Amino acid sequence: MQEQIGRRERKKAQTRKALADAALELFLERGYDQVGVREVADAADVSVTTLFKYFPSKESLVFDLDEDIETALVSAVRDRAAGQRVLPALREHVLSRTSAVARFPHTSAFGRMIEETPALRHYARRMWLRHETALAKVIAEEAGAPEGDPACAALARFALEAVDLAHRDADPDTAIDAIFGLLDRGWSDAHPGI
Numbered sequence: 001m002q003e004q005i006g007r008r009e010r011k012k013a014q015t016r017k018a019l020a021d022a023a024l025e026l027f028l029e030r031g032y033d034q035v036g037v038r039e040v041a042d043a044a045d046v047s048v049t050t051l052f053k054y055f056p057s058k059e060s061l062v063f064d065l066d067e068d069i070e071t072a073l074v075s076a077v078r079d080r081a082a083g084q085r086v087l088p089a090l091r092e093h094v095l096s097r098t099s100a101v102a103r104f105p106h107t108s109a110f111g112r113m114i115e116e117t118p119a120l121r122h123y124a125r126r127m128w129l130r131h132e133t134a135l136a137k138v139i140a141e142e143a144g145a146p147e148g149d150p151a152c153a154a155l156a157r158f159a160l161e162a163v164d165l166a167h168r169d170a171d172p173d174t175a176i177d178a179i180f181g182l183l184d185r186g187w188s189d190a191h192p193g194i
Helices: 002-030 037-043 048-054 058-062 066-078 086-103 107-116 118-143 150-168 172-185
Strands: none
Touching: 002 037, 002 048, 002 058, 002 107, 037 048, 037 058, 058 118, 066 086, 066 118, 086 118, 086 150, 086 172, 107 118, 118 150, 150 172
8 A cells, every 4th residue: 555655655756846837837938828728638648637635836847846845944943953053054054055946957047937927926925924914923923023023924934035136246155154154143133333
């Protein structure tokens, strides 16, 4: 039975990946708005019904790693090394993710597609807000602060915004170091008198 469950889960993962890969290829080749979900399903050799079992919307096909990203963010805080503070753990996580994204062959085209497509920009923003909520919650838990603590929420927001700011910079790693340094030391230490 264990082998059967393992095989079933592998098949589901393969189908999900085939759908996401087909969607990305088609979207980058022809433009997001010029591709329908039926074309994506056909390219992955599944039905439209099957596509919607794996992805609740056309936009979610673009952000197929949404749940993985959130899980990794929460894990970066919750599973950090003993004695490590939250902020350095988040900095390390963001640096590793930025490096991984930079190695992705379609990074520039993917970013342009999102920026040029209002539905994708809006979806991405909602996705980041969900991640921000989950990250703020785990930061509050680790800090012993009440859920909804504004300082924990602010730290979660600024840590996630660091990703976007770093991607705009010519040297993302240096940008991340500067941003997290500012978060760690505070504005008044970084810029006395301002």
